[in-house]
Amino acid sequence: MQFICEDKFKDTIYGDKEKISQVLKNFLSNSFKFTENGSVKLKIEENTKGDNSIVFSVIDTGIGISKEHLDTIFDEFHQADGSISRKYGGTGLGLSISTKLCDLMKGKINVISEVDMGSTFSLHLPIIVQEHSISSLEEVAATSTIMNNEVQHIINVQENEIKKEKNKQLLIIEDDKTLIDSIKAISEGIGFQTVTSNNGNEGFKLLKENDVDGIVLDLGLPDVGGIELLKKINLELKQRKLSIPVVIYTGMQINKEQEKEIKLYADSIIIKTTNSFERLLDELTLILHKFNGEKEYKNIITSKINKDRALNLENKKILIVDDDSRNIFVLAAALEEYGAEIIEAENGKIALDELQNETCDLILMDIMMPVMNGYDTIKAIRNNDSMKDIPIIATTAKSLKGDREKCMEAGANDYISKPIDYDVLITLVKAWINKA
Template sequence: MTFRNRLIAGFSAILLLITIFSAIVYYLGNTLDTKVDNIVNDRYTKVRLGEKILANASQIQNQINLTTLNPSMKAVDQRDLLLLSSQIHEDFTHLDDLTRLTEGKTFLKKARESFSVYEVATQKTTALVNESSGLNDNARLMSVYNLEMVRKAFADDMGQYIDFQEDVMMTTSNNAKASIERSKLIIVGFWLLLVFLALLIGSNVMRGALRSINRISSVMDDFEAGHHGALPRITIEEKDEISDIAVAYNRMADALEERENREKLYQQELETENWIKTNLAEVASIYQDNRDMTALSEKLLSKIVPLVGASCASLYVMDHSSETPMYVRSGTYAWDIRSDAQSSFVHGEGLVGQCAKEAKLLSLRVPENYIRVFSGTGSAQPEHLLLLPICHNTEVIAVLELASFQPVEGGGMTLLSEITNHSLGTSIRNLQYQKHVEQLFSESQTYNEELQVQSEELLQQQEALRSLNERLEEQVKISEMNSRYKSEFLANMSHELRTPLNSILVLAQILRENKDGNMSSKQCEYAETMVMSGNQLLNLINDILDLSKIEAGQMTLLEESFPLQEPIQELNHQFLPMMDRKGLTFNLLMAEELKAMSVSLDKQRLLQILRNLLSNALKFTESGSVTLRVYIHEEDPFTLGFEVTDTGIGISQEHQLGIFEAFRQVESNTSRKFGGTGLGLAISQELASLMGGSITVRSSLHAGSTFLLTLPVEGTYCARLPESAAALEIAPLHVHMSEQTFSILLVDDDMRNIYSLSAVLEEYNYRVICAANGEEALSMLETQEIDLVLMDIMMPDMDGYEAMRVIRQSPVFGKIPIIALTAKAMKEDRDLCIEAGADDYISKPVRLDKLLSIIQVWLPGRNSS
């Protein structure tokens, strides 16, 4: 039986004994419980019901006695007597059901018959008592007395029943006590039996288990720590769980022996691998230390042959110097130099050539009289011959031949395989390449000597070029610095010139309007002259800035699509009144197909060029006519021509080449008749070049001049406009007086500008509040209601940029419209103003109509009339 089964059988027997013991205890307890229940619930209930019947019968007697003896009570209450009688009958019925013993039923029947007699007597006595009156009624008293006698007879009979039940109850109680004592003896005896059997079963199970465990323990005690021989095994006598442990131990012993064997094998392989790697490293050092093929071969064979247990060897290396590549012996080990063995082989010749041809190892038995190994003590013939191909990139470049007395196996063969398949081929090919490079190097020495002279000459030329480049770089840096200084100077001068010019033009325009009508015609003429002179000065400043932007490469074009007729009409509106005042005829010729066409050009730069050409024609023509002709170029359909012809003084041939230079004029003497700066044509030519076109001139002295502007346009320039566009005219701007009074904060540090602009704005019903710098402007915004801010940029303490940034950060007045005013007119000025927080931008000198128009655009709730 297995140990598991023995444990199960032992525990099952113990469990069975415990179950039997529990059943006996339960049975005895249940029997005692039944007897106690019989005593308490049966006998006691019967006694209690008998006593209750006696009590109710006594209560009937008491009520009758009380009525008889109490004069105030005239009759007995029949209802109470009926209720008590009814209760007594119910109790008798209940007792009859509970009583099982014959003797008890006899006593109960007798008591019930006595009660029936008593009940009849009660009815008779009650009737007699209720009918008679007075205390001395002898019949009444006698009847009550007789009733009492009947009740006592009933009480005696009922008492016998009660005594019988009490005797039975006492007997049952005594029997229960005796049963309890017997149950105690049974339980103690059975418990002792249970303990004895449990000890017996446990002892049997433990003896079997300990016997098997001791057998295993004795075997394990025989096992020595660090034992490397055969491990002891446990003999299995019977099949149980302890024997499973023995089987597991035997398996463990088998596994340990197998692991020990694997570790020995692994240790041998590891030692072999370390041996191979160590020798490979030593062989690699031979590759590095030798740069000659013969020396490399000799040292390599001296290293390899003893390692693999060979006796003699030779190495054959491919030689490409001859017409047919051959494998030539380059080194030997213990070789018989007196033999007539062949020293070179072609591909496929002999065993060496065949090994190279097949590119695989050849292992052969050496026949008699093939080769002998000599020493001082004698000679012998080796038995084994081994040939190995040495490859580089799948090409056999050498063959290693070994002769040995014993076959090369194990680590020696692995070492040969590693050497021949990897490092040796690469080293041999590197030596061959090195030898070839040395040969080429020797040949190149002659060429190098010839090239050295040429190199020296080139170095001299390079040095000269380097010096020239350095001077050019310095000139470029100087030019860039001058351009930057020039731009900064022109920007600052523009600001300094525009600031006073702004005041002059504003005040001159106010005087020219003569709204009060108190100026004479001469004074109006003076005011007109002031406006004209100021505009001429402004044009001069603009020309200088444009020329500076062009020279600095900062001029940008803004292309837009517009009807070609628009700029032509604008020029007609501008120059026709001036031509009329001078008595000249102004002819405007435009091809019919161009009147409804659109082009993509920089419209403002086109107008600037044509204004310069027309202004020159107007200036240098005393009589006759000026003609502007617009047409499509005859040779190129995507080129527009703008031709300005006048009947003026003309230009001589020698002056025509210089008129497009800056500050060059037709009249260069001090008594010249016609004014001008000489910048217009220079700027126009540069602008035309930026737009991809050109300006040419045809002229002769005293015969007028023709200036031709040609501009390339996109292929879609001829897209037709609606017919109504042909008659498009530019309506003049009318600035209306404001019906509502708005507050404008004017921020400027120049009192001339404050005076002139305040005067103009107040005439248009604006309330002007002035501030000299950014800090004052912020103070005014915090204390007063402001609808719009005119912000100058260049101011002391806090300039306009910083002031606008602070305003935009305010949660109270951060949304107020701001128009930036600046005398600078460089390209980046507008972008800087908008970035700082300005809503719009206008440069000085300020055109009043433009300023008033912008103000109306940005004022809140502005009039649209």
Template sequence: MRTILYTEDNKINRDMLSRRLERKGYRVLTAENGSDGVAQATAHKPDLILMDMSMPVMDGWEATRRLKGNPETKPIPVIALTAHAMLGDRERAMEAGCDDYEMKPIDLDRLLIKIEALISDAAAAVAAVPQILSLLIVDDNKLNREVLGRRLKRPEYKILEARSGREALDVVQKGGIDLVLLDSMMPEMTGLEVLQVIRAEYTIIDLPVIMVTAKEQTEEVVAALEAGANDYVTKPLNFPVVLARIHTQLALKRAHLSGRSAAAPAAAPAPAKAVRPPATTTKGTVGQSSRLPEPSAPATRATPSHRAVVWKSTPSAPPPAPPAPPNSRPPSGRPSSPPHRTPDSRTTFGSSVGQAETWNSPPAGSEFPNLSGYQILGELGRGGMGVVYKALHERMNRMVAIKVIDRKHWSNPEATRRFYREVQAAAQLSHPNIVLAYDAGEYDDSHYFVMEYVEGVDLATLVKQRGPLSVEEACHCVRQIARGLQHAHEQGLVHRDIKPTNLLATWSPAPLPPGARRNGPRTECGPPESVGRATVKVLDMGLALLHQPSELTPAAAVQTQNNRVVGTADYMAPEQWMNAHKVDIRADLYSLGCTFYYLLAGEVPFPSAESMEKMLKHHLDEPAPLATFRRDVPPHVADVIGKLMAKKPEHRFQTPNDVHDALAAQVAATT
């Protein structure tokens, strides 16, 4: 029988949870404060410790530090129990050495999963032969290298040092490095440039890289994370935090490699990769002639200004100049430059119902694309994929949205072939709940994608403006999304990036009496309270894989050409973090579950600050119950969300139609 030591000063809590654990087959020892807990752990060596963090005499943080500082009790896993409202408790607990944490009130099923996982891991660690892991410290300052090396000295770690970026790449090329601690500011070759060379050969799982940067270098941190850094630490270094982040990255690597070996026959060890440092000391060169890739743009949240097809105008705005006749062109053959629209503090694209257009001249030195058959009327927005324009299809006299995709996505011919395969498949879709694809073509060493122009508002903006939706409204939206995804599923397509900003609500104009004529511009976005009458459309079907490398070897399975996973961290299925090419419609259903949760709660399931922490939570944790945010969610609806967000695909709904049907009774009950 496995033994759990429960340290808790509140007798009622102690007795209640102890009885529940005993009914599950555990032997439970109890302690009423940290000092008593340390003594009992030392005497009885339990299999696991549940540690309340706020206690008199000795609190849980100090008790955990003492337990982890004693070689006899260090291997015993500790789960911190913290109050939901106590911000910062989790970070303090993990820094003290806790192996996991659980918020009160305790969810017993979730706690039992963590208990079993940690006890099993601890037993496996005792049985396993210790493995020496190689950590490479890269810093041009000798004192920094020596201090960090001393503080990281552990029996399980072998510490190597490099005093420059070129020297670091030489060490990495020889193979055998398990993790790199990389200083961002170095002469000759910066940490960011070293990172970009490493990521050309190694994924974020195969060779984790933790950047070491100054606190005020926010832009550099963002650029490093965009370029493929796993994590970062700031100077002056907090060494317990450094150790915890190293441990987390190595644990992720170990878990992924064990999953990979379980899924495929054992293969011969791969030879060391040829990581080529710059041939000269010229900053920004790799090998003889190829340039280092430019640092990626800082990461930004998807905002309404990136939603090209959700912009709305009102009669109160000064209308733009009417478009020229379809065949009217200046002597140069280029369409006359249309006005350019930029956001200001009041105006965003699609951010509110009845918002005015704001038009300005094109930025200095910029030009609108000259796409045959289309007259560009203005720029609607910019995002990670490229620039989106509002345009008139001249022959059909129809408004469209054109996404000109950034040329950085066209790294090889296979990327182009994959793009046209995807958009051809998307063009076969014809469904009222999917933004239609009309055309695609080549422009100026890049390619463009023409889609239906939809006036409306994305669901993320809707929730930000008016708060969480009612249960009826959320179910109405989710059932429509499911219908669109079912149509795509039947055509063999997976979206891979379902999220509120990719879901557009649009309203048809109210019908006119017989014989009446409409005066003034159409206003198709109904009032915000009319969500239950909106049509919801899925945007960007067929474009998600454009970020993905053409041939996914095991080494490239979790990264993209810019070393970012395909999808959005807040909504991504656990299996999609590892390989976006191998997922099926059930990954979209997981994302739909996260979206459903957001519509009702007003926040994402795991509101962590860092992507890697989000990934861990999507793999291991359950989100806070919806009852934490509101009391009116029926159990049936909560169960639907829970099933959509099951960790394993086989435990979810298997088709979007299943989701649609599961919510039918709820919709019928509210109409």
């Protein structure tokens, strides 16, 4: 699968970069997810047919959307159908969020799609100010230039909605110029500034000269061995007492011994395949999340070599206990992607009945439920000899002080608050199933 950027707009647009980036990220994420062959294209151009607007289009050759589903795909928790969600994963929230962000920016979203032919999602935004020349596609792919004082008047954004921090900086070391452009485009599109190099020695020099917050490193470089450079980078970071995520993104074949060595110095390994761009996008998003003060954790999605071993949940039964069917649906979609068999229960009483007839490897337990709440259900499970050792991860929309302690006192093994970060969820599920 090929990623293409096409720039036909050469002026600066003033707007809310964070919102535009998020909408485009959602469009791109869906396109990468549903396009196994062909291409995904990001196209930027001015609409010359009537309204004075700039159009960001994401065009793919993926599975497409049927006409009867086009009117509903922007609803919360909605995808084209359940089987698609179960196969490809995801919650169906991205397009709903995109619509809300678009409304805030006084824009509109259009979609054209045909089953088995692909889709085009377009974001139309009014051109408020055009001036100066943008010299590179990547600047446009990063979506816009923020001018905070003017944005408040132009699109009526509240002051506390506008992030004023300096963008995090990503160092990309990759010898393929086309691939550098693609990685640079998606990185800047989600909020990074980037510095790039097409060889190892120059890349290391850039690391020493710049305050970078993350590194994407190819191992197949022309001038220096990738693992050798990785060790050199690690030593430099240690000497500067820096903790910077390093993502290996490479087409080099890696055996198990090499993988074990690489993992000593890198946070994750992604092998370049036709569908690896989506995983790279996820990794870069996680780096941003880390620096935005959210939970720090390592993504257990590592390489093509150990993906099955790291994420395989086949022959594992997971009981999801939640009174909201939408929550069950999205949790099931995330876990079934890795092969898990899902058992559902809408309250604690039904869960206990299910456990009399089913042997489960792990339980995801909502806390606030009618009939029988999560605390009482966990206690009942722990007091039953036949099921007392099943790992239980508590899930709750409440994140008040003391929640975690209450869950642990009741007998839960771990705790995750809603809205659930699904990478964290998978990490916890795998960790506790392995310990069981």
